[in-house]
Amino acid sequence: MIIIIGSGAGGSIIAMELALSNIPVTLIEKGPSIDMKNAFKCYDESDKGIDLLKTSCTGGSTTVAAGNGVRVLEEELKELGVSISKELDEVEKLLSIHEMDNEHFGKGSQKFMEIADELNLNPIKMPKFIRDNDCIPCGNCAFGCPRDAKWTSVDFVKIAIENGAKFLDNTEVIDIPIKNEKVKGVTIKKSNNKEEFIPSDTVILSAGAINSGILLQKIGLNAGKKLFIDPFVTIGGILRNIGFNKEVQMNGVVIGENYILAPHYSQFVANELKKQGAKDSDIFSIMVKIPDDSYGQIKDGKVIKENSIKDIRFITEGSAVAGSILVKSGVDPNSIVSTNLRGAHPGGTAAIGEVVDTNLQTEINGLYVSDASVLPKSPGAPPILTILALSKRLSKYLIDKLF
Template identity: 40%
Template sequence: MEDIIVIGSGVGGSTVFKELKEAFPNQNIRLIESGSDPFYVSEGENVEVIYANSFGGTGVYSVANAVRIDLKEFNISKKDSIYKKIEKELSISDVPDDYLGKNSKKLLESGFSKTPKFINFELCKNCGLCAHDPCDAKWIPCDFLRKYSDDIVTDTIVMKLAKQDGIFSIVALDKKSGEIKIYRSKQVIVSAGAINSPRILKTILNNEEIGKNLYIDTFVTVGGILKGSNLKSEVSMAINKKYDEFILATHYSELLHKRISEFENVNKNDIFSLMVKIKDENTGEVFENSVKKEMSMNDTRNLCEGVSKASKYLYDLGVENIYSTVPRGSHPGGTCAVGKVVDKNLETEIEGLYVCDASVIPKAPGAPPILGIMAISEKFVENLKK
């Protein structure tokens, strides 16, 4: 019997688990994770949704963006002292000038800004592989978890939740042995991410809002040939420019290279490109075995305007032919939204059953969400202590 079980080890789950272990050292607290070694998962009709199944969740493949965001539903503002605490813990800093190529530096002169990163640049090799290859230079959620390994179960898929006589039962499949196991706990915190948290909740709750209201921070990467630009080896999204409904950021994409190669012979080191990421509307839904996400008219308009802005910067740098990837998204959220699935304390209608991850954020924040998820998670544990 556990006092608390956390389901999921991504940014939300790892932060919650660490904070709980520190706040309640005498309680039995366990974490259950469905993955182990990281790999990408792709789902979605119409617009592709990308996330990672792994110990550490999608945060293992993050490009280490550390941006403060306003989260009024949780009484968190960019000026909140909780962000200072997180920034100190993750040793956040801007990308040094000598890690930027000449074209990125030109964009800085055109109004772009450096993106804060949770990267130790003394260890960073500037390989451009943050989204593909975890390394010692970058913080990942696993860093919060390693010293608690005895209380963590990996490769275990939660199949069903139930509650009887005040105790939760978690029915789970051990992927390695094929055995069905049952874990029992007084409280459960679901932190499996905006795709899988609603799937777990649907096994115990009948709330019709679960799984709806999905947003994903829809993005495309646009660019072309710029000889010797070598963006491929720069830290991804090292610089950015924010607009009301979208952001632009430097971003190399293998999919863009593939697209350009259909029309021109191109070396990967000669591609220069920008990501256009919009604050998309809640038009998606998560089902038991699928995800559906469409672009609204407003999303399409904002994406087109972003591509137009990005193209102008690319033309000014000397890119003649502009190519684009198809729309995708890698920041799913909104599917267990506060006010619809959980209350302000992140508790569901079942006492002792909570959700704490990006799924509780009701609208796309329009910026990288990691610091925001961590801030929500830390405040959530503070409330549990009261």
């Protein structure tokens, strides 16, 4: 039996692929199973000094993702001896990656595309894994889709279960016992605090960069360093009756050399602008996201993150461009405010070539890692497709190895 820890992008596709190949699988999820509309209730509390967005629930952070399907780090991984081009193609087909139709572009997204084009920023429609026919724009992409109109890892979990996988939610893995440099299974703690050992000679750690890093450190591996978080700010101002709060979020994108820009509604921006008399429907805002230097780490179970001078320069550069788009769109320049610096895609804590090999195996025989932990550097863009592709590649390797 293969044990998979975590039901997000990394763990769910492996569970599905192995179950479809009639390989016994136990998938373990720390968080609860939820109605998708309640995903926002599962955001984890951030450690002091850092604002980091991640969730603990079935489906992981895919439940609160904006449905963005972009290919990242393909060439960087190839340089490390990990080719995922074929798997990326397969994942794009699995998720039906596409640009949404024009009916799903509201006034705010249209203005973003038009003004960015006027400024020669070469905007493009964001590739999405949202089903157009099921999507009635409501602006809740990052809170959990109330109509279940986007792909999430829950889709793959369901297929895995239908094909024989055992699924344990509300179950935390607290240890990964090792003997003679070989994995022996996992120790779990259930919601009633009862501990139990589950034996296995193959364990796949897909609990996310933070939790995976903590578990790897606990068993003595040199993980949890070189953490990146893909920092971002959202900048917005008042544009009366724009109605952007009800649009599909991040439906367009500008890919700059040092940042990406995408139209994005933030409740933090809204709260500030309401002090100026704005309504939710009067707010237009843009996200600025950068690839940060890996100056973070996990220490004593806590996240510590510093920003380099380059990080600050990139955020400032992107923010200036975003401000220009807002003003040219008609936003009152005196109303413009910004969120604090936040993080959305933690990774790098068990990087390929440092903590895992090209087959994503650690120095412990039978212990693999397949989530954003293994990414070699910050993508500065949503990594879901790349994580799925890496996990699909690992599932092929395991199937070939076992059969």
